[in-house]
Amino acid sequence: MLKIIRNKLEQGCKTTAYPKEPISLYRRYRGLPVIDKNCHTDIVSRCAAICPQDCIDSADKTIDLGRCTFCGHCETAGNGGFVRFSQNFEMGAADRQDLITDGTLPILAAHAKQHFKKLFGRSLQLRQVSAAGCNSCEADTNVLNTPFFDLSRFGIDFVASPRHADGIHVTGPISRNMKQALLDTYDAVPSPKVVIASGCCSISGGPFYGSEEIVGDLSSLLPVDLYIPGCPPHPLTTLHALLSYFK
Amino acid sequence: MDNLLEIQNGIAISRASVPQVPSDVFFKSLSEFVKNEGYIVQFFAYQEERSYRLLAVVRNTRLFVIGTEVGKTFRSLTGAVSEKFHLFEREIAEQFGLKPDGHPWLKMVRYHKNYTGEKDVFGNHYQDDIPGNYPYFTVEGESIHEVAVGPVHAGIIEPGHFRFQCAGEEVLHLEIQLGYQHRGIEKMLPDLPQKRLPIIGESIAGDTSIGHNLCLCQALEALADIPVDRGASIIRTIALELERIANHIGDLGALSGDVAFNPPAAYFGRIRGDFLNLLQVLCGNRFGKSLVRPGGVTQVIGEEQLRIIREKLTEITPEIEHVCDLLFTAHTVQARFEHTGTVTEAMAKDLGLVGFAGRACGIAYDARISFPTECYAELPGNSNHVTNGDVNSRATVRREEVMHSLKLIGLLLDKYEVFMDSLIAVQMRDHDLKPDAFVVTINEGWRGEISHCLLTDGKGKLQRYKIKDPSFHNWTGLAMSLRNQEISDFPLCNKSYNLSYCGFDL
Numbered sequence: 102m103l104k105i106i107r108n109k110l111e112q113g114c115k116t117t118a119y120p121k122e123p124i125s126l127y128r129r130y131r132g133l134p135v136i137d138k139n140c141h142t143d144i145v146s147r148c149a150a151i152c153p154q155d156c157i158d159s160a161d162k163t164i165d166l167g168r169c170t171f172c173g174h175c176e177t178a179g180n181g182g183f184v185r186f187s188q189n190f191e192m193g194a195a196d197r198q199d200l201i202t203d204g205t206l207p208i209l210a211a212h213a214k215q216h217f218k219k220l221f222g223r224s225l226q227l228r229q230v231s232a233a234g235c236n237s238c239e240a241d242t243n244v245l246n247t248p249f250f251d252l253s254r255f256g257i258d259f260v261a262s263p264r265h266a267d268g269i270h271v272t273g274p275i276s277r278n279m280k281q282a283l284l285d286t287y288d289a290v291p292s293p294k295v296v297i298a299s300g301c302c303s304i305s306g307g308p309f310y311g312s313e314e315i316v317g318d319l320s321s322l323l324p325v326d327l328y329i330p331g332c333p334p335h336p337l338t339t340l341h342a343l344l345s346y347f348k
Numbered sequence: 349m350d351n352l353l354e355i356q357n358g359i360a361i362s363r364a365s366v367p368q369v370p371s372d373v374f375f376k377s378l379s380e381f382v383k384n385e386g387y388i389v390q391f392f393a394y395q396e397e398r399s400y401r402l403l404a405v406v407r408n409t410r411l412f413v414i415g416t417e418v419g420k421t422f423r424s425l426t427g428a429v430s431e432k433f434h435l436f437e438r439e440i441a442e443q444f445g446l447k448p449d450g451h452p453w454l455k456m457v458r459y460h461k462n463y464t465g466e467k468d469v470f471g472n473h474y475q476d477d478i479p480g481n482y483p484y485f486t487v488e489g490e491s492i493h494e495v496a497v498g499p500v501h502a503g504i505i506e507p508g509h510f511r512f513q514c515a516g517e518e519v520l521h522l523e524i525q526l527g528y529q530h531r532g533i534e535k536m537l538p539d540l541p542q543k544r545l546p547i548i549g550e551s552i553a554g555d556t557s558i559g560h561n562l563c564l565c566q567a568l569e570a571l572a573d574i575p576v577d578r579g580a581s582i583i584r585t586i587a588l589e590l591e592r593i594a595n596h597i598g599d600l601g602a603l604s605g606d607v608a609f610n611p612p613a614a615y616f617g618r619i620r621g622d623f624l625n626l627l628q629v630l631c632g633n634r635f636g637k638s639l640v641r642p643g644g645v646t647q648v649i650g651e652e653q654l655r656i657i658r659e660k661l662t663e664i665t666p667e668i669e670h671v672c673d674l675l676f677t678a679h680t681v682q683a684r685f686e687h688t689g690t691v692t693e694a695m696a697k698d699l700g701l702v703g704f705a706g707r708a709c710g711i712a713y714d715a716r717i718s719f720p721t722e723c724y725a726e727l728p729g730n731s732n733h734v735t736n737g738d739v740n741s742r743a744t745v746r747r748e749e750v751m752h753s754l755k756l757i758g759l760l761l762d763k764y765e766v767f768m769d770s771l772i773a774v775q776m777r778d779h780d781l782k783p784d785a786f787v788v789t790i791n792e793g794w795r796g797e798i799s800h801c802l803l804t805d806g807k808g809k810l811q812r813y814k815i816k817d818p819s820f821h822n823w824t825g826l827a828m829s830l831r832n833q834e835i836s837d838f839p840l841c842n843k844s845y846n847l848s849y850c851g852f853d854l
Contacts, residue, residue, distance in 0.1 A: 104674045105611050111670060112615050127625070127656075129632040129647065151776065153543040170547055172638040174776050177646065186632075229504040233529045235850050236506055237554025237635045240598075243504045244624075247617035261502035276853075278459055278528045279507055281477040282499045308544070308551045314460060314532030332637060333554065 116251045131171045131186035136204035140183040148175035148183045167200040167304035170332035190335045193342025194328045209345040221347045225257045228266035232283045234273030238300040238333040268295030274302040274309045275316035299329045351377040352412035357719040360570040360787040374416035379429040390801045391436040393444040394812040405788050424448035432700040441469040455482040458527035487513040499528045506849035522830040529853035538810035542778045550637040553851030558591045558636040559793030563800040566789040568642040572779035579767030580644035585723040586760050587636050589753040592794040594623035596746040599846045606840045607684040612675040644774040685740035689829035689841035701825045703796015703818045708741035715792035742844040783808040817851030
């Protein structure tokens with residue numbers, strides 16, 4: 102008992118004040134890209150050529166955040182001339198097309214479905230389905246339950262049964278071997294229900310695009326309401342997306 | 349032994365020098381080797397023009413390779429020699445349609461079409477969803493019942509199917525069927541542009557991004573003769589140790605949660621985040637993705653990062669000690685950890701368990717000591733004292749490894765200082781690979797021995813890419829842990845191993 106008290110005193114309260122107060126991430130973190138549209142075409146082409154995810158459109162000078170793994174190779178290759186990654190982690194989107202960006206994203210809260218806010222604004226229960234996720238998306242979603250983020254204080258919880266859930270949160274590129282289990286889980290959730298695609302894998306297949314063993318795009322199977330980009334999305338990206346879209 | 353060729357970890361050799369022996373000699377050499385405290389690192393098939401070849405990389409205190417040509421069937425060593433061959437032979441059957449004759453439990457590993465178009469060994473046509481056509485091991489009797497769990501589990505974890513045969517609360521047998529995470533990685537890798545390889549290497553198992561990608565990059569470096577700066581090697585070693593600490597700490601917290609002792613669960617959950625954040629300080633990603641690339645690292649440690657890491661370690665080391673003390677001295681925790689999920693040393697040796705799970709059973713093997721890469725040759729090793737093979741042993745070994753890794757990082761940071769101003773970050777670019785070459789790389793990830801094996805063809809194109817996650821050895825260990833155990837102890841046993849689903853399924 103004394104040991105518990107001593108540890109409690111040493112640990113103190115570690116919960117973040119976000120979203121009431123802003124929080125800044127270390128400067129090496131790569132969040133929403135800042136794009137220079139006036140950049141010379143040669144630099145844009147060099148960035149597009151090095152991109153392992155082929156997510157840079159050199160004609161439109163845009164990046165597809167639904168494919169991007171935020172590896173930062175384009176920033177280094179172009180010496181920051183075309184792309185620089187900011188520390189802005191607020192990157193959720195309600196529309197797939199919005200993720201193909203020239204550096205700006207629509208304000209997520211303004212694009213949320215209003216009836217979802219009414220239904221789920223005070224209580225949102227999600228069933229997480231990992232469909233061939235590599236366990237980094239899963240791990241950084243799980244982290245939302247640790248004292249630093251403390252997701253439950255917002256009335257949002259991950260639950261064990263789809264019957265208790267208001268929607269599903271999907272990670273991974275959806276292997277053929279998980280497709281049916283994913284659809285069964287979706288069917289088991291009572292309507293009205295939400296579908297969240299988390300991480301570039303569930304949005305576009307991520308690193309595994311082109312493999313015959315994956316579906317690759319969650320929206321080809323189910324109506325996706327909310328997209329959370331990243332490889333994996335930073336826990337704060339997920340937190341921001343959930344709060345903006347549902348609260 | 350005479351037929352085996354000794355090789356070095358991470359050194360490419362010409363494929364012509366890999367001994368090709370008649371298949372009876374191959375199987376005889378392998379079984380003799382394995383019977384004498386030998387372990388399998390890699391055992392796989394590949395296609396050579398119109399024939400099929402098997403290749404085995406094995407280890408005792410040294411590393412060896414041997415190969416042979418086989419027809420559409422080959423002799424199974426699983427029943428006759430050792431359980432160590434079990435999954436490797438099933439994998440060969442699934443990937444290439446080659447049948448191991450006399451295999452005692454021949455069923456699919458991951459459920460996918462084979463690469464060659466040969467007749468399916470398991471009689472599946474793959475139009476149906478998983479699990480397809482195969483039986484589960486069943487126990488029969490009036491008082492026996494079966495419990496099926498998964499693929500979708502109750503928490504935020506990866507999918508897999510667990511089938512328990514129980515008499516009342518007691519588990520007589522657990523069969524673990526995976527494959528739900530199969531993404532076709534080995535099949536797709538040889539045909540991809542090089543720029544995509546490290547991105548996939550980092551996502552083979554996201555909790556082992558550094559470990560797997562290190563194996564991948566070291567293999568490419570060996571095949572393309574790319575030197576790596578010593579400073580970069582130090583950063584890679586630090587990153588691998590940070591990954592180890594983060595995962596062990598997270599699992600100690602989860603173990604605490606599984607025995608309903610909440611304070612350490614909350615504290616370790618948060619402390620794990622601090623280590624992920626240190627990886628973010630290193631490279632901008634909490635899992636170390638984008639850090640390691642062929643030739644070095646993409647971001648170097650400057651004065652600022654050095655200071656942040658040092659300060660964090662100074663602050664957090666006593667906290668970890670205190671929370672560990674809280675966890676391991678609580679009687680209620682000891683009562684649940686001790687004598688739960690025991691695997692004997694003899695059993696562990698027959699299964700070929702690796703990593704902390706093996707060390708918790710008394711198998712001292714640590715690839716950092718036996719086949720050191722990067723900076724490990726100059727760093728002190730670790731030894732474990734609680735090796736009873738139960739949950740308590742696995743937890744204690746992890747605790748000891750956390751403290752050991754913290755020390756290693758301190759030593760590495762001291763070594764790094766002289767390189768700080770001269771080290772240059774590398775960028776991803778394509779490299780020409782040696783033709784007709786073979787390389788195997790081994791690293792001790794936090795779960796244990798990770799190994800990648802690459803073969804190039806006459807033009808220097810990748811012909812075969814073989815990946816082995818330590819979970820490939822250890823899942824059977826978890827199944828054996830559950831024998832004669834209460835079914836309610838499953839979460840605790842499972843978390844004490846915390847094996848990778850996607851690393852196994854590939």
